[in-house]
Amino acid sequence: MERFIILVGITLLLACCTKKEPELLPSPPTIILDSPTSIYTTKCGREIIIAPTYENLNDATFEWIDDQGNLLGTDSLLHFSTTEIGRYFITIKATNRGGSTEEELRVDVLALTPPTISLAGVSDGLKVLQHSSLELSPDVASLLETTYSWNINNNEVSTEKKFRFPTEELGEFQVTFSTHNEDGKDSISFTINVCSADEIDFKWAFLQEEYNVSLNRTIRLMPVDIENAFDATFTWRVNGETVQQSEKSAFAFEAETEGKHDVIVEMKNQHLLVTHQLTVNVCPPEGKYKRPASASSSALWNKVYEFLPAPGQFVNENYTATTMEEACDYAQKRMEQTAYVSLGGFGGYIIVGFDHSVENDGDYNLAITGNAFDGSSEPGIVWVMQDENGDGLPNDTWYELAGSEYGKEETWQDYAVTYYRPNATKQPVQWTDNHNQSGSIDYLGAFHKQDYYYPAWVAENSYTLRGTRLQARNYDKSGNGTYWINGSFDWGYVDNFSSSDRLTDDINYNAAPADNHFKISNAKTFDGKDANLKYIDFVKIQVGTNAKSGWLGENSTEVFGVKDFNLLK
Known part of the structure; x- marks a missing residue:
């Protein structure tokens, strides 16, 4: 009996002297985002995959939570898409038995930016003289790499942005210019009529129909924007009397007699004859309608x-x-x-x-x-x-x-300079001038965001x-x-x-x-x-x-x- 008690005591003593080793817990996970700025960019309706690199996972679990508290996913990767433009703040949380780690990131969702085309002066079609030079130079607004295609009567003829149209063959041609980037496409179609000299339209314009000038002064009467005059002769008649006949289109009118004067200008070439009537009012001599300043006059425009x-x-x-x-x-x-x-x-x-x-x-x-x-x-x-x-x-x-x-x-x-209305919002405004030049007024959307300039x-x-x-x-x-x-x-x-x-x-x-x-x-x-x-x-x-x-x-x-x-x- 005594021996049994001694053995039991030794056993208990040994048990008390033996310590259980504590369990070693893993380190919390480490999250390394695959964007160094923690900012991601995508477009409306497009999916973006956010794929961080992790360390110390040890059977970790994951939670992707937006700033509204909504759970977006529980995988190590996030497949994110939305149709709403804006900024989205998202937190990725990785948890293992050693603890949790969080990282916040931002997703900027941008609008799609398909290309847009602006080509001045083609909305009503073009008429050009056979064997003349016609270069088409559209303005294409695109933030992305863009491809181009020119088609004449459904046959592709160029993949360059600018295109010199061939004018050797007479007739009407259907022209389409199209452009494409990863966000979409745009196209514009119009007709080009290549005409002989006797078919093409003669054009001229007059800035005024009626002119006022003081007695004993001289003013210039002149049509502008003359096109396809060829071998024209211009004849000017004042009150029925021929006063000038020459290749010059302008006429210097000398205001020698007060009153209303009827002026007719005639353009004649080998193909046609056209006339235009103007009126010149010769007013009293300078000073008749002068309004002297008085004590109550303002120095400022009124x-x-x-x-x-x-x-x-x-x-x-x-x-x-x-x-x-x-x-x-x-x-x-x-x-x-x-x-x-x-x-x-x-x-x-x-x-x-x-x-x-x-x-x-x-x-x-x-x-x-x-x-x-x-x-x-x-x-x-x-x-x-x-x-x-x-x-x-x-x-x-x-x-x-x-x-x-x-x-x-x-x-x-x-x-x-002639300016052309853009065919869509937030586009540059194209122009052409009377020196055969062209260009555009740029759209500066970062500073001035109105739809049209x-x-x-x-x-x-x-x-x-x-x-x-x-x-x-x-x-x-x-x-x-x-x-x-x-x-x-x-x-x-x-x-x-x-x-x-x-x-x-x-x-x-x-x-x-x-x-x-x-x-x-x-x-x-x-x-x-x-x-x-x-x-x-x-x-x-x-x-x-x-x-x-x-x-x-x-x-x-x-x-x-x-x-x-x-x-x-």
Whole structure:
């Protein structure tokens, strides 16, 4: 018995002295996302697979949870898709017996970006002369790699973006241009009719049907946009009397007798004869309708008569105008607050008038406010007009105020640019000019997101702006598109950092409203002679360059207001 008790005691003692080893737990999982920024990008309706790398799994379980607390999956990978654009924050949680680890990621779901095509002037088809040159150069907006295809009568003829159409064969051809990227496709179809000389249409246009001019002045009557005239002879008749017959289309009308004069111009070539009738009203001599300034006269312009910008990044932005009247009201309210009105690309203009006639004293007579500073000039040409027929409207004769570039070879008179309405939202606006050039006003969606840069109050699918074009002085100083300089001109232009007509040494780096000053004595007639105007009633400011500066967009004159400087100096 005693021996048994001893054995039991030894056994218990040994048991008490033997310790059980603790169980070793694994480390919690490690999650390494397959995006170094933790941001993933996909498109609407497309699936993205998020596949992290894991360490220390040891039979781990997984939970993918969105920021609303919804469980999206329990696998190591996440197959994610949605039809809603937006940002989605998701947490991946991996758990094993050693604990849990979480990582947050973001999925940006973007809209699909199929390509869109814009090709100017083809909506009604094209007619071209046999053996002429026709290059088709569509604008294709696409953020992705894009393919191209040209088809004539269902036969592919080119896979390049630009295409020179063959004009050797007469007839009508169905042309289709199509483009495709991974998000979708677009196409445009139109007809091209290759015609012989006797089949093709003759075209010309007249800017006015009725002209007003003061007695003893001379104005130019001239059709524009003449096409397919060939061996034309132009005959001008005034009140039934032939006054000019030549190959020249323009006629200098000398206003020698007051009253209404009927003018007929005739174009005749080997194929056809066409005529057009105009009216010239010869008004009383200069001064008949002058309105002298009085003690109550305002130095500021008092009315906006027309506002027609070229397409541009500020057009239609934060305002709605569907008529010229509404557009003028917008411009008037802006300038009354000393806020700028942007005139868009080349040719965009605004016309204002005063409550009195502005005298020409030989010195500076007008002050026009822009916001130029050193390295940022967007020059506008100034035109002036007298109220020659006394009806209070700017429907008489415009005279250009010569600036430092007037008459130079690189300055183009009678320049015209036609702008074409885009066929979809958020597209660039294409243009062609009367020097056989083409281009576009870029859509800058990162900064100006309105649907269209084409003026909403222009009902037509294209419109043409005309004037004097200066050789642009913009350039990329950085060499990589980040630092653009819009160089200045010596004198004579609105929104221009001139060293002389600003009448100040202020460098204006904050782009505050700043004046350029102008002399009525610089007014020129159509043939470059001094107009010798004693006063003016209306002022037109028109964008003078056709240029764009990378991410800054089109060169566009900004106008804050117009003043009679005589009443201020």
